[in-house]
Amino acid sequence: MRIDAGAALKTPGTEHEFSFSRPWRTIDFAGESIEAAGPVTVKGTYTARSGNVFVRGSLGAVVRLACGRCLRAYDQRISVTFDEEYYPGPENGDRDGYPFEGSLIDLKEMVEHNIVMHLPAKRLCREDCPGLCPDCGQDFSQGPCGCRRDKQENDGFCSGLEKLKALLEDDEEV
Numbered sequence: 001m002r003i004d005a006g007a008a009l010k011t012p013g014t015e016h017e018f019s020f021s022r023p024w025r026t027i028d029f030a031g032e033s034i035e036a037a038g039p040v041t042v043k044g045t046y047t048a049r050s051g052n053v054f055v056r057g058s059l060g061a062v063v064r065l066a067c068g069r070c071l072r073a074y075d076q077r078i079s080v081t082f083d084e085e086y087y088p089g090p091e092n093g094d095r096d097g098y099p100f101e102g103s104l105i106d107l108k109e110m111v112e113h114n115i116v117m118h119l120p121a122k123r124l125c126r127e128d129c130p131g132l133c134p135d136c137g138q139d140f141s142q143g144p145c146g147c148r149r150d151k152q153e154n155d156g157f158c159s160g161l162e163k164l165k166a167l168l169e170d171d172e173e174v
């Protein structure tokens with residue numbers, strides 16, 4: 001995911017375009033391995049100013065995540081716009097942006113950051129995913145489970161209300 005900014009560095013202030021699509025496999029982030037479900041596409045412009053290179057544009061990727069309700073894997077589209085500064089290396093932890101060596105701008109780290117920063121807070125295979133039965137683990141998108149039906153026939157709805165009441169009472173005590 002590299003851009004050769006040599007020409008841009010020689011003509012500061014001039015905007016140059018770039019676009020590419022690259023396969024990737026995983027990003028390791030915070031103990032989690034984020035899996036790709038397709039290539040990442042990146043496009044935008046870069047401009048040199050005072051020896052730094054400013055890269056702005058948009059990226060799109062599809063990642064494979066696990067649904068928080070039914071636990072099944074699903075594909076999540078991530079779209080991000082970015083506006084980043086690259087400075088001549090070595091890396092300097094005190095400043096924002098990313099270092100570059102020579103005239104080569106490697107976008108990999110920035111792209112990975114932007115993907116993980118834009119993972120959804122709620123991971124759902126679909127907005128109305130009904131999830132799993134807390135008792136037997138049946139996936140409700142495949143239909144209702146026996147244990148739930150039994151409970152509803154016996155004491156289901158009432159016991160649900162009792163539980164809710166108990167929860168509310170617990171909250172009041174805190």
Ligand SMILES: [Zn+2]
Binds near residue numbers: 068
């Ligand atoms: Zn789901």
Ligand SMILES: [Zn+2]
Binds near residue numbers: 133138145
């Ligand atoms: Zn069940």
